[in-house]
Amino acid sequence: MNGSGVRGTVTMHDVAARAGVSIKTVSNVVNDYPHIRPATRAKVQQAIDELGYRMNLSARSLRQGRTGIIGLALPELSLPYFAELADSVIRAAEARGVVVLIEQTSADRQHELDVLTSDRRQLTDGLIFSPLELGPDDADALKVDYPLVVLGERIFGGDWDHVTMNNVDAARAATQHLIDQGRRRIAVIGAHAGETMGSAALRVLGYQAALAANGIPFDPDLVVEGGLWHRATGADCTTRVLDAGVKVDAIFGLNDALALGALHTLHARGVSVPDDIAVIGFDDIEDAAYASPTLSSISPGREEIATMAVDLLLARIAGEDTPYRRVITDFEVVPRESTAA
Amino acid sequence: MNGSGVRGTVTMHDVAARAGVSIKTVSNVVNDYPHIRPATRAKVQQAIDELGYRMNLSARSLRQGRTGIIGLALPELSLPYFAELADSVIRAAEARGVVVLIEQTSADRQHELDVLTSDRRQLTDGLIFSPLELGPDDADALKVDYPLVVLGERIFGGDWDHVTMNNVDAARAATQHLIDQGRRRIAVIGAHAGETMGSAALRVLGYQAALAANGIPFDPDLVVEGGLWHRATGADCTTRVLDAGVKVDAIFGLNDALALGALHTLHARGVSVPDDIAVIGFDDIEDAAYASPTLSSISPGREEIATMAVDLLLARIAGEDTPYRRVITDFEVVPRESTAA
DNA sequence: ACGCGATTTTGCAACGATGTAAATCCTAGC
DNA sequence: GCTAGGATTTACATCGTTGCAAAATCGCGT
Structure with a gap:
């Protein structure tokens, strides 16, 4: 007009x-x-x-002190898991009449701290936060005076709601699945040395638990360090473990991107998957089902995580004053070609 | 403090x-x-x-009539191309001090029309809109009274700014690349029958132009219809064209998801890529570089599209009153294993 | 018709910031 | 010491909506 x-x-x-x-x-x-x-x-x-x-929504916000916008802080949308998570969160939010403002932290610790106190918090009624770098030491920073729902298991016990999957159990199940296929020399890629509460640490714990339960000795040489969980990292970790001359008959990627990177390297080297080396990932992103070979993975109930997070947040925004909750969602092993018998 | x-x-x-x-x-x-x-x-x-x-940003918004939020409407974040686009848009916006509200249209025509008039437009100072279903007939719906930047080539000539790549030229280059590798029976998957202005139609035009320029006859049997450009569609199109018994020595996926789906099917059938069939995609999403084999593609200058879109939008929001612009970004052929000699 | 409790509707004062235009403060120049 | 004229600061109205509590209207029994 x-x-x-x-x-x-x-x-x-x-x-x-x-x-x-x-x-x-x-x-x-x-x-x-x-x-x-x-x-x-x-x-x-x-x-x-x-x-x-x-x-005029600005006027209404001014009057009511609410904007109808919730924040979603995540590492970056180019990581497929987070893109899919954002998709689910936006859908859940829309179904409940609120909209989502996305902020990317680039998996940078300072940036993660910044979103907690950013000016933008004025614009949102609450925040769903998926930190990758913050650890128990940063618990104080999470003591904010607005509704907050934290995703993932990095930081426990604070005054906020928590939605996560059981990383230890899920990783144990993934490892058990490999063991069930007769694998014994299982490398795990993407570990974070020194970390105790992050997904990496927890998943490695699950891996070790599965080994122990099956009487398989733990070999530190099979744990490969890797920083950011990108495909490139997975490719690199795989190269390193193969070059080290360690015997390997399976690889557990701590997330799908790592596992996809592993597939990439194995393919490049002419290693047959799953015949020579089986591979399993974690997150069950859409890619997994279309990789060549298709990638077995752990489905974390992404939809459920998103829905729970939005519901918990909206309840807090609405003024609910119950004790803080910790919701643990279900997971599922999704076997595909990369771990076929 | x-x-x-x-x-x-x-x-x-x-x-x-x-x-x-x-x-x-x-x-x-x-x-x-x-x-x-x-x-x-x-x-x-x-x-x-x-x-x-x-x-208090609500108060300021009320007074100034601006919120500092821009809208980004796209089909869905689980499509990797759009996730990466959103990533780029958010970064560009952040660098300029505004934030981004994402709305998903699920590639549904009514939903696409809805976002144009949604209540949420009250909350945003302008909109970057990437329609997938709207066509020339919907041009009137795009005559809105707020700053709007449209991405893609579906609808021309309206009173709004436009950022797009040259789909025809890019598709021609992709096809030429296959021809340069000696391919003659090039199937194109993901075509949309009856469409004239969409990316599908334009890319098919480029494909035909390349064939013509090289004296290769056009065979309608090599054009495979496919609706949504997901991996599943690509897998399905590939199955159909192979089952039809048509001779094929290359596949041009109209986007990377389709091409990845094609790789999936080819792998499942034991067809060697690129020896038996070469494959090229379009968009150059991160997956492409990590597929097995790595997928050749067309890089559309995503970063540039995002930056231009944000800049154009912010200029309009700032009150710029110049003629509406149409920006065409550069593309690049990215050859990888799937089309190696 | 009248009175009364219950249902509807209304006026006014915020919410917290900014544009306008006027008030006040300074400093140089005489 | 006084004043013009620019540099600073201020009062006030206003953005569009909602909470509060009072005002107006209604329905119904007598």
């Missing part, structure tokens, strides 16, 4: 004038206040339709 | 009282109004720091 930027200048005032009622009545109608005579409601509604009135 | 006052009720009023100046002076300091005595600025700044004041 008008390119100069004069947006919807129709206010409640205009609607009220047209409908012949007070501004407050218009407000009552749009907010579904119960005690309104049907005739009045109809009049107002008609005026709204005729004028094409849209509520 | 008071680290906990993020959502605190500290207003300019409080800061003004503490600094012994008027509210407006605080506002001036915060907004870098030039004529402020250094001493005054210091006093105010100190009060701000001491009280941990954060500006």
